[in-house]
Structure formats: structure tokens, C-alpha cells
Amino acid sequence: MTAASAPALELRPAPKHLAMLAAEMRADWDYEDIRQALIACSKAGWDDIRIYRETFRLLLIADSGPGDLRALAGRPARTGGGMSEETRQALEAARGQCAVSPTRVHPQSDNDQLGETG
Numbered sequence: 001m002t003a004a005s006a007p008a009l010e011l012r013p014a015p016k017h018l019a020m021l022a023a024e025m026r027a028d029w030d031y032e033d034i035r036q037a038l039i040a041c042s043k044a045g046w047d048d049i050r051i052y053r054e055t056f057r058l059l060l061i062a063d064s065g066p067g068d069l070r071a072l073a074g075r076p077a078r079t080g081g082g083m084s085e086e087t088r089q090a091l092e093a094a095r096g097q098c099a100v101s102p103t104r105v106h107p108q109s110d111n112d113q114l115g116e117t118g
Contacts, residue, residue, distance in 0.1 A: 011048045015039075018055060022066075025059055033066035040073040 023031040
């Protein structure tokens with residue numbers, strides 16, 4: 001399945017759960033600070049996918065915090081990234097060719113181990 005034929009990803013907004021998960025994953029992140037950062041992102045016009053992507057990206061950076069997410073929300077949105085339409089199409093085609101099917105399955109519960117598929 002290529003990127004062009006992939007069905008649209010439908011996410012249900014879950015900001016409270018995202019804030020709770022982030023606070024649980026990072027003891028140095030305060031729930032209320034995360035919540036305020038998520039609100040700032042939403043008010044800045046970010047879609048849910050961008051909010052989730054940036055939140056999880058920052059969770060993996062040791063010296064980051066909710067203030068970094070709030071600061072990102074205050075920056076103007078990038079438009080187009082300076083790429084031509086031809087370059088953008090070539091990039092999408094390359095991404096489609098590089099797509100790899102996952103070979104691991106997610107555990108069904110916290111007690112299960114990762115398993116191999118097929």
C-alpha cells in the first residue's frame with residue numbers, strides 16, 4: 001500500500017489521557033504543566049497528530065519539558081517547507097517504497113512479551 005492509497009488515520013482526541021500518560025512516563029513532568037502546553041498547542045491550531053508527535057518526541061529527550069512544547073506552540077507554523085511540488089511528490093513516492101511491514105506484535109497486556117509475527 002502506498003502513501004497515496006493509505007486510508008486516512010482517524011484519531012480520537014484524548015488530551016487528558018495524553019497528559020496523564022506523559023506525566024506517568026516522565027516523573028519530572030507535571031500533569032498541569034503538560035495540560036497547559038497541550039491547550040496552547042490546540043489554540044495555536046495544531047491538529048491532533050502534530051500534538052501527539054511533538055509530545056512523544058519531547059518525552060524521549062532527557063532535558064525537555066512541557067515548557068518546550070508550549071514554546072513550540074508559540075512559533076509560527078511552517079508552510080510547505082520550501083519544497084517544490086515535484087520534490088514533495090518524489091519524497092512521498094520514496095516513503096511509500098520504504099514502508100516496511102512490522103514484524104513484531106504489540107503485547108496484549110503488560111504481562112505479555114513482544115512476539116514475532118508470521
